[in-house]
Amino acid sequence: MTNSKINYVPNDDFQSTTETDLDALDIELYAAEDRPLARDPKLVAESFLCAVEQSRLLTFEGEQYLFKRLNFLRFRASALQATLGNKRNTKKTDREIERLLKDAAETREQIACANLRLVTSISQKLSLSRDEFEEFLAESNAILLNAIDKFDYARGYRFSTYATHAVQRNLFRVIEKRNKRRKLESCEEVALHAATAPAANPEEPSGQDVLSAFESIMSRIDQVLDSREQFIVRERFGLDGIGKGKSLREIGEELGISKERTRQLFQRSIEKLAEIAKPFEAIFASV
Incomplete structure (x- = not known):
């Protein structure tokens, strides 16, 4: 001691x-x-x-x-x-x-x-x-x-x-941490179920396939985007339950930046998300 x-x-x-x-x-x-x-x-x-x-x-x-x-x-x-x-x-x-x-x-x-x-x-x-x-x-x-x-x-x-x-x-x-883990496990479970279930038309993904892919990507959004990029993407597509998405000008005004700068950040964010969406390219290509 x-x-x-x-x-x-x-x-x-x-x-x-x-x-x-x-x-x-x-x-x-x-x-x-x-x-x-x-x-x-x-x-x-x-x-x-x-x-x-x-x-x-x-x-x-x-x-x-x-x-x-x-x-x-x-x-x-x-x-x-x-x-x-x-x-x-x-x-x-x-x-x-x-x-x-x-x-x-x-x-x-x-x-x-x-x-x-x-x-x-x-x-x-x-x-x-x-x-x-x-x-x-x-x-x-x-x-x-x-x-x-x-x-x-x-x-x-x-x-x-x-x-x-x-x-x-x-x-x-x-x-x-627990909520993120549960959400990821839920997305993986849905994706596994969709992969093992017989498809009505293999050329055409079901709505559940698209939803599962989307949720899987969104569960990792905070790993690839910073807080400002997340805000722009969510506001642009209306992902926080606020209704329709906002224009780049409206988002820029909220952030205190120009419309062009907002567009650049939005494009960069989409490119980052595209990297983690590669496993689902076939699904989104058919949507």
Whole structure:
């Protein structure tokens, strides 16, 4: 343990602070609460909900104190670790480092427990099933611990704001990757079915063939086009459910560029899409 690097968020006050100073502080850690936590018994495991209900929300002063204590203890452990090569009595120093890190871990756990409601609420809002909720919750708890390690309390912000952004950003990425994977798998399944099903007329592709080819290409559009090129293609063909497509002039006005520049970008985008559409050339040639 003492050989591993001890990470902490630095603060200028640590040099002049002692554990006694921290212990002497009279801080109201937890906020008074009148409202019980709402829960959905169909979604959340009872044992976890009990733990959530038992957790209490920190006051701003309590939050500041715990984060200061966490990082100060790690700072002291790191400082002692740096002296190990210069001391004979390393066993005593090792024991002190272990004690400091144990106290720091308990403080970190105290902060995490006080934010169980936050990660549970975010996971509930973004999940569509119990299995998905449990997966999101596991992800959120890992992100929460990482956020605790990186949060700089000295900036004066509430940790809940920082943690909410971190957890939501991570879960949005998980959802986006899953949706892309499902869409691609669906397109591949449809394409496979179309390839194995008997065709009424091999010279003439069915509407399903065309749709499958189109969806397969669109599922990869963000891999070959940048955001502006995607916007031009979608607006030109009305692919976002807005009705008929727009003229190059209208699109150019929205982007703040000329009609000619819009046409150039549109043509370049079509050429890029043509590269990934090569496996379906026979289908589109017959349309």
